[in-house]
Amino acid sequence: MTLLVAQTEHGAEVENKKVTTDAEELLLDGGFVVPKNVSNDGFVVPGNNAFGNSFRDYNAETERKKIVEELYRQSHINQTYDFVKKMREEYEKVNRVEMSIWECCELLNEVVDDSDPDLDEPQIQHLLQTAEAIRKDYPNEDWLHLTALIHDLGKVLLLPSFGGLPQWAVVGDTFPLGCAFDESNVLYEQFKGNPDYNNPAYNTKNGVYSEGCGLDNVVMSWGHDDYMYLVAKENKTTLPSAALFIIRYHSFYPLHRAGAYKYLMNEDDHENLKWLHIFNKYDLYSKSRVLIDVEKVKPYYISLIEKYFPAKLKW
Numbered sequence: 001m002t003l004l005v006a007q008t009e010h011g012a013e014v015e016n017k018k019v020t021t022d023a024e025e026l027l028l029d030g031g032f033v034v035p036k037n038v039s040n041d042g043f044v045v046p047g048n049n050a051f052g053n054s055f056r057d058y059n060a061e062t063e064r065k066k067i068v069e070e071l072y073r074q075s076h077i078n079q080t081y082d083f084v085k086k087m088r089e090e091y092e093k094v095n096r097v098e099m100s101i102w103e104c105c106e107l108l109n110e111v112v113d114d115s116d117p118d119l120d121e122p123q124i125q126h127l128l129q130t131a132e133a134i135r136k137d138y139p140n141e142d143w144l145h146l147t148a149l150i151h152d153l154g155k156v157l158l159l160p161s162f163g164g165l166p167q168w169a170v171v172g173d174t175f176p177l178g179c180a181f182d183e184s185n186v187l188y189e190q191f192k193g194n195p196d197y198n199n200p201a202y203n204t205k206n207g208v209y210s211e212g213c214g215l216d217n218v219v220m221s222w223g224h225d226d227y228m229y230l231v232a233k234e235n236k237t238t239l240p241s242a243a244l245f246i247i248r249y250h251s252f253y254p255l256h257r258a259g260a261y262k263y264l265m266n267e268d269d270h271e272n273l274k275w276l277h278i279f280n281k282y283d284l285y286s287k288s289r290v291l292i293d294v295e296k297v298k299p300y301y302i303s304l305i306e307k308y309f310p311a312k313l314k315w
Helices: 065-078 081-091 101-110 123-137 142-150 153-158 188-193 224-234 241-249 267-285 294-308
Strands: 002-008 014-020
Touching: 065 188, 081 224, 101 123, 101 142, 101 153, 101 294, 123 142, 123 267, 123 294, 142 241, 142 267, 142 294, 153 224, 224 241, 241 267
Parallel strands: none
Antiparallel strands: 002 014
16 A cells, blocks of 8 residues: 655655555554544544544543543643743753663653543554654654654653652643633633633733743743653753654644644744654554564664663653
8 A cells, every 4th residue: 555644854845655565454553553533634643543443532431531521620720830830940950860871761660641532552552653653654753762762651650760750740631821821722621710711920821931932932831741851851862852842842742733822933843843743653553552673672772872862861
């Protein structure tokens, strides 16, 4: 079959790329199978998530619905501008743990993301499923393969040695603080319990920002995205800016799915958003109960880690 997927050179305009396979399914190196089901833009995706429902369906009656709803209720009430400033100040010290990227990947075997309505498998499988799917379609973009592998490593914040933060302070969609909450945010009504909702300093469209200020100057809700961005930056990764953008904003669904908050973006943000749009398809649709053979793909990802990171990182 022939698939049409968005393809770019780093920093260049998006162009179309054809990927051809003779099989009815894509079989990736780690054993991950993608069914033959083509979405409107040509990207091959499964028809349903691991529970048989549409992806990101927060109304589906599943055993995880109440867990997901409660997490977002807590997040939307407790994620305030002042809370995030405090958390960033604390965690940018990166003084809690020292270990390698792969050691951190293995720690994710202990983590399940309560905000995810699509899958309840250990997180290391999601990382490898995403990375292997991207590797299949973008074999020459090794930085993107590694970005996929590490994009969720910040979820170790749930573990005691990293602070043992509650799920609402680690996972779920992210959103800006310091300006009005956009209605495109999932379960928007729950923001009415947030102290910032009625604060005149924070509840206007621009709030404390100016249009075009750049997302780097915007305070985002605290979680694994911002934490992993801080870890990568503080440990002087050589990954390109697009990779750091993906890591920091991959859970910012109001932006890359609904187009909200674009008035805060600058020119660099718009360029990097093209890569985030590409990444997001794999991040969302590669989730599966078909597990990757970790030992088979491990040597390749170790080589990428050595290329772009020091042997040991401060977390």
